[in-house]
Amino acid sequence: MKKKSFTVEEAKIKLMRYCAYQERCHQEVNKKLDELHIIPLAKEHIIVELIQQDFLNEERFAKIFTISKFNQKNWGKKRIINELKRREISAINIKTSLNQIDESEYLAKLSRLVEKKWNATAESNLANKKKKVMNYFLYRGWETHLVYEQIQNQGDIK
Incomplete structure (x- = not known):
């Protein structure tokens, strides 16, 4: 079974849609790029562009994730922290996102x-x-x- 290949531009457009649909973390974007069979050099290029065009923002992801899991799923801080760590979110962004909870x-x-x-x-x-x-x-x-x-x-x- 032959795998569909994408140009860098096609992959970038696909990832822009992917990120526009809902907030994504870097790990999710990397996984999606792996699924599209994008070479490492092209991955870096696409991720840099997504960040520059504000499609990908780890701090924003962490804040939205924290508030939504607290409000909708009734998770406590320990579960939120563990889930953010599992998504490889930086400690400073985790701390910032938790500060939103009064x-x-x-x-x-x-x-x-x-x-x-x-x-x-x-x-x-x-x-x-x-x-x-x-x-x-x-x-x-x-x-x-x-x-x-x-x-x-x-x-x-x-």
Whole structure:
């Protein structure tokens, strides 16, 4: 089976569309270029042009990723950090993106989510219920001490 080959210009246009559709990180663009079987020298040229024309911006990607995962998926900071690291985002961009999350909003959201999950968890044994709720939030990247504190509050109320 013959692989379709692309000129540098065709690949660049394809990647511009790819980046315009949604924010992309450098890793995703590199992977796409690999799928298009672009040689390393041409890859560099295309990536430089995407950056110069503002199709590719790691800081902007990190900020949008952070806010969307926090607001839509209810992820905690630890999960967001791990996912950004997995995408090879720089530490400074990770820190900058996390600074967008207001601390009081972060804690208020966790409180609402824990209360909702607590009420939705059908478990008669209090210790098992606490464990289930705790595991749910730890998987989503919320800090252990914050979750523990919220669960203790729920356990005291109920």
